[in-house]
Amino acid sequence: MMKLSIGPIQYFWDRQRVLDFYQQAADSAAEIVYLGEVICSKRRLIKSADWIAIGNELRQSGKQVILSSLTLLEAASEMGSLKKLCRNDAFMVEANDISAVQLLSAADRDFVTGPSFNIYNGRSLQLLARKGLKRWVLPVELGL
């Protein structure tokens, strides 16, 4: 049965708007909800602990919750946050960069890859499936 998911917020919304959005998501028909900052690490209105709290609430509403990782890592502090994210013991992680894939597969954890992670062919998919990939977002550039 095909499920419906809500991807991570790409916009820099204010805190209240984010909280309201996930309140609505909890009551929505979506089965899976992706949470977290994927665009810019300088956006700090919602902290890691907040995402976990939102995730717990969504889970109580029956949603499968996935924590999404940052797309482009540059600063060492961003790697620190990614490591923490990949160690979280509550939720599966959506890897949006190869660093996250490496950390998660080394820790023997199942993961999902997001739209900015390039899987264009079966051979790539097979290798990543052996590493623990459980679901993937198809690149928008992939032909039918």
Add this chain to the structure above:
Amino acid sequence: MELVCPAGNLPSLKAAIDNGADAVYVGFKDDTNARHFTGLNFTERTFEKAVRYAQDKGRKVFVAINTCPQPNGFKRWQAAVDQAAEYGVNALILADIGVLDYASERWPDLRLHLSVQASVTSAEGIGFYHQNFAIKRVVLPRVLSVSQVAHVITESPVPVEVFGFGSLCVMVEGRCLLSSYATGRSPNTYGACSPASHVRWEETPDGTNTRLNGVLIDHYGEGEKAGYPTLCKGRFQVGENTYYALEEPTSLNTLSILPELQRIGVSAIKVEGRQRSPAYVAQVTAVMRAAIDHCMTDAEGYQPKDQWMQELASVSEGSQTTLGAYHRPWQ
């Protein structure tokens, strides 16, 4: 520090070798590489000559097979890998996980470099490719500051190559969708950003318009030098202002920080521009060769010469150069 120069055809390859490149990188005449432009790249016959010309002079040939095959095209990428391997090239520059998996299994003794198109910015990410495909070198995207590059080098399991000169764009290579958005074709899928088939130059009473698949990218007045219309370098109206909203057309030039790149342990300096002319390749290679030699023999006393800077500025986009992300004091 090895000097790695671009060659879009045989004359460019000779220009690079004759002007002191330690290695040249080339591509085949199809969408298996990220500079798939009409009239560029190597057929089997010219490729054989290219490899011989470089290797006879003790230089290296790297083959870029750095786009992403879709399921129905995978065989073409396999064939490209096989062809390069059979001609005894010095390394392949690969980006796609599936292609890396194939190449490392089929040709375990062939050196593999990770292309900038893989968009890998961390030692952890490099570790993935090292563990799984035994890559021997990584080319970093042009998004990191010098201190961030230094940090990656310290932790990286393999030597690091960085860009030293050439055109700049948004630089999240392999993950930029702007060209796909405007034309349906991109480096990943077609081997070219803003393919020439979608470019139009329009003369108007008050200057030139450049369009990409019909989308107005820029307007140049009388006497203004028109640039190639890539979406990221267009002038767009944002609110009240019309300006380079995403990126200024400018080229990276690292002459002023070569000693620093050497000090932090950069293994190779890459010059961008397989789509450029043999004259460009000759000029940039000669300047970079002189600068690197000077820097290697006397890093303390090294200063970029005015003449080098002028020569590089003359072949730069918009005639301007920048240190790009390398110089970001806040990072």
